[in-house]
Every structure is written in structure tokens, then in C-alpha cells.
Amino acid sequence: MSYVSLLGRPSRLFLVNLLREERGQGPFETYPYKHLLPEIFPTAETHQPALQDFEHVDPGHRALKHPNPRAFLAGATSISHLTPAIGTEVRGVSLAKLTSDERDELALEVARRGMMIFRGQQDFIDAGGEFWKEFGSHFGRLHVHPTGGYPEGLPEIHMIYRDQQTIYYESDKITSIQWHTDMSHERQPPGLTFFFLLAYPETGGDTLFASGVTALKKLSPAFVSYLRTLKQVQLGVDINVLNRGGKRKRYSRRDCVTTVHPLVRRHPVTGEESLFINPECTQSIVGYKKEESDMLLKFLYNHIASSMESQARVRWEPATVVAWDNRNCLHSALFDYAGTPARRHGARITPQAERPIPADPTLDLSA
Template sequence: MSTTATQVAEVASPPAILTLRAVADTDRKSEEAEPYRYAHLLPHFSQDHYPPLTPFDHVDPGRRALSHPNPRSFLDNATVVELTPSLGSEVQGVNLAKLDSDARDQLALEVARRGLVVFKDQAEFIDRGPEFYREWGRHFGRLHIHPTSGHPDGFPEIHLVYRDANSTFNFEVDDSITTTVWHSDVSYELQPPGLTTLFLLAQPTTGGDTLFTSQVSALKKLSPQFIAFLRTLKAVHSGVEQADFSRAGRRGGIVRREPVENVHPVVRVHPVTGEEALYVNRQFTRRIVGLKREESEAILRLLYDHIDKSADNQARVKWQPNTVVLWDNRVTAHSAIVDYKNSGERRHGARITPQAERPVGAEGLDLSAAA
């Protein structure tokens, strides 16, 4: 099953059938005394159905920053600490809510180069609300509407993660000994996301961290001969399992757009930096095109194990209030850590997910499904 991927043109909007209007059932008296500050951003599920996504021309804002005389000038008055040599920076002293267009372009380039950038003290950004979130995201690409996740009522472009003592509206694995599931967001789309923004509106006292890994570094650690072979390969990424998860009544039970499968290079090239990165992930990659099942499984298992175990390619974000995290889905993978279940505390996050270009691999690689 292969379709092109995506913008919503005009869609029917029947009345909402499911809205998470209340917070956790536990301690309701306390909630009534002190209403949840971000109740207007709780997950909402409706019967809206969207047509297939359609291709579009993506112009990466980071490319515009390359011609700037100082493409890091937005950091001139900031404190920047590198989380690891190859992945991630933590920034203090920049107010994201006040960045102009040029500074946002520079931000896109910085995120492309570092893979992950963590901004502290961003209360103004978070409290600007969903209209601002959409305006922010549209600077970086066409906003993706997730086919199965919850969103704030009236703002389907804002993807929400949510778990409390009694409810979860996340795509979570129940039958595994670990909650770590590396992925690049919705990589099954024809034009998957590039620069992505996430922040938490509520977080547990401890736990609920997010792991990131550099797919650029992961690739570089492989032997030159093996990398040369991987450049000749392409793989199928599928949204079917995620849709089936919702059709089974979980996450809200909604599938707004029929799932797609698309073929992407196993090694993709970043359009601005020119860096190569692995582009497979355990959550959405299903098979390597043209190889027999055992061959495909052997290669993917090796790559997944490499991604899972290479702590020297990874960085960990420990969430604090008013933290905003940006990463480039083209050159990183990530995983939530669901280690806070027993606390019964709420973890409520909002993600702004602009789509980017169709992944490009080595010159001459045919990305048709049959080739």
C-alpha cells in the first residue's frame, strides 16, 4: 500500500465525539479547587476525516541562514553548553517567542547541525497558546496533522502526548520489557518532518525523560564497506500498525486519515548540511526493498541493535518546567521513557511538527517501491 503524503485541504468537521475534558479522576476535589492551567490544551478526539496528503515543495529555512554573515548571531547573548560532542546543545538567554524571521532561519540551521537544541526558561513561548504554536511551526514547513493522536480542540495541527493516573493517549508498547522505542516521527509519510518542537505543560516530579540519538554518528561508526552497501538500499516505512492500534480502541480510537506506507533511503542526505544519516527506526521501518525476508531482518536487526546500544551517540533530556526542545527528525531518532507510571502524575506535552522534503539518498537511488 503506497500513497503520496499530505496536506489537509478542506475537511468535514462533524461534532466532537471524544474530548478529554477533565483531568485524572484521582483527587478531583483538589482539581476543582485549583483548575488545571492547561485544561484548554487537553487531548480532543473528533470524527474528522482527512484526505490523503499531497506532495508540496519544501524550502528549508536553514538554507536561507547559510548566506547570513553570522548564522549564529541569534545566540550572541546566550549561554550555550554542548550536551555531548556530537549531539545536542542546551541554551539559556534566548527568548524563542521573540525571534524574528531571520533568527528562526538561524535556529533551523543550528538544529540541523547539532541535531537537538534544548531551550530553558521559555514560559512566554509556552503561554502564547495554540494560535502562536501554529504560526511558529509554519515558518519551518507545512504543518502535519497526525492521523491518530489527540489535539487541542480546534487545533488539529498540535500533536499531544498525555498520560495520567488513569488514562494514556500515547502510542505505547505494553508487551515489552522496556519502554524505549526509538523512532523518527511519522517517518511513514512521503515527506516526513524536519525541525520539530516539543514542550511539556505538565511533567512528573521525576522520570518521563526523552532520549535522543544521532543517526549521523551512528552511521559514521559503521565500516566504510558496509556504509557503501547501505547507500544502495531503501526501506518501507509503515503507518498501518499505528492506525490499527487506534482502531483497537486505544489512544482515543480515531483514525482520521488512512495509513500509508512509503519507501525511503536507508541512508539519507540532509538538504542543508549535506550530512548523511541512517534513516531506519524500529517503530515504523518494516522491511528493506528487494531483499529476501531473512536478509532484510538480519540487516535491520543489526542496525536497530546498533541504535539501541550506542550510548556514545545519545543524549538525554531531563524535562524541567518551561523547557522547549527542538530536534531535526532527519538526522536523529528519539524515545520517550515511561518510567513514571506508578507515580500517577500527569505528563502532558505538545508537539509542533512541520513536514520537510521527501528523503533523498545517494545519487541515482531509485525510490520507487518496485525497483
């Protein structure tokens, strides 16, 4: 039996078998989070219809009316900004104990800072799947990944797992960095997103973040005005594309989605504009020939990747939860620990938000 997929990656079958075989032996024998390994993958029997549109009310709107929209940080023992543009690290605030109003304030603060790191969140992590679902649902409808694996009973929690046997790189790339926004091809992509690692390397495996707001501000006003007029086609590539031939249809929950989004979107609460592109999903600019589209997108991708003023880096520590606004940030994991025995095992809580709002209100997204 071959365990290698068409892309040179380990196949889903290999990952599932590997995890199941090791759960009761070797390094998994005493692993405290083995019950949260992503074991269950889609089959033909679990194929689901396309996601339906829903009305999203961002919790940050409610926080704008609070006497102190940052009241949830009152008990913090330390608050420090990673960079002027993006990222704030907080200690002394328990996410698990936030009230409904404080959760609203959290949504507003993350929208303003782009990304926040909360240290000392063991109570949040230990609360488990049902709590994670309840917590995430406060911020929007929970997204179920179209192809990813999940633990028993938790399809709404997206699990990631990599170790020296399952980590991979694309053979034709010199770096593991892949800037992206999660599930941006959906009609209503995720908004406020939470991620935490249950296991991580002693060194390496960091997560990088980039502000689409700051990246846009670095461009000239005339060029930004032009970008506001553009629309992009996004496609849920991943395994869905490979399924077109039918050979791997069993690993897809939903049919592949193609969506038209603005290239520049406006945040519904802060009003800030940001570049909204995704090298993993953006296929083309509407109305442009391929060479024209590729040229412009390559420039914008390179701009985001090289604009250090727009970036921040998260180094993982025990009991850390990172929250970011998927509408105005890109991110990338680092697989610089490849070849070591370390594992990187984490969970993402992914509430969906509104359909992207064009910075240009006259932009027609119907085509």
C-alpha cells in the same frame, strides 16, 4: 463497556472519557492547562484525503548566507554542549522573540547539532496555540497527526498525555524505550520539530535522543557504502493498521500510508548523511526476504540503541522547549514514572520537510 483495546492499551474512548470526567474535579480542577488536554479525536465525519506533496524550502538554506549564521545566540547567557555528537543547551534566548532571520538561523543550528534544549521559555509556552502554529509554519507545512487527539481548535498541535491511569507498557516488553522518528512513514516526514511539557514528573519522564549521523559514522566505510544502496518500506502502523477490519475506523483521519524511503538519507542543508530507520514504521528492506531484512534491521536497531556516543538525554525543567531535526535524530520518551501520581502532558509542533533525499543520488525510490 470495555475500555481496553486489542493491544491491551486503554482505548481512545477511555482516554477521552477519563479526561472529560476529570476536567472539572479532582486533580484537574485547578490544573492550568486543562484546556489543552487532547480531547478531540477523529470520527468518520472528519476522515480526510491523503496528504499532497508540496515544495519545501528549508529555512536553513537562507541562514547559510547570513554574515553570522549563529547570530540568534548572541544574547545567550549560557551555551553548553551535552555531548560532542548531539545536543546543546541554551539559556537566555527567547524563542518567542526571534525574528524571521533568527528563526532561519535556529533551523540551521538545530540541523548541525541534531537537538537543542532551550530553557526559560515561559513566554513561548504562554503565547498559546495560534502563536505556536504561526511559529511552526515558518519551518514547513504543519503536520496533522493521523490519529491523535487535540485541544479545541488546534488540530495542528499534537498533544500527549499520560498519568497513572493512562500510562501503559506493552505486556511483552521489559522496557518502555521505543526509539523512533515522528511520522517518518509520510512521503514528506517532519524536519525541525519542537516539543515542550506543560506538566511532568518530579523525577523520571526524560526524553532520549540519538544521532543518526553519528550512528552511521560508527560503521565501516564499506558497510556504509552498501547501506546507501538500500531502500525500506515504511508503514503508518499506529491505529491505522487495526482499522483494516473497520472496527476502529472512526479513529483515523487518513488512510494508512505505505512509503518507500532510502535507508540512508542526506540532509538538504548540511549535506550530512544519517541512518533513517524507524522501528515503529520500517517494515522491510526492499528486495530482501523477511529473514534477511529482519536480520539487518535488528542489527541497525541494536546499533542505535547501544551506541552511547550517539545519544543525549533531556531532563525536563519548567519552561523548557526542545527542538530537534527529525531527519537525522531518533528519540524515545521514558515512562519510568509509571505507578506514581505524576502526569506528563506536552505539545509537539511538527512542520513537514522534503521527501527524504537518498545519500546515493542514483537510488530509485519509485519501487
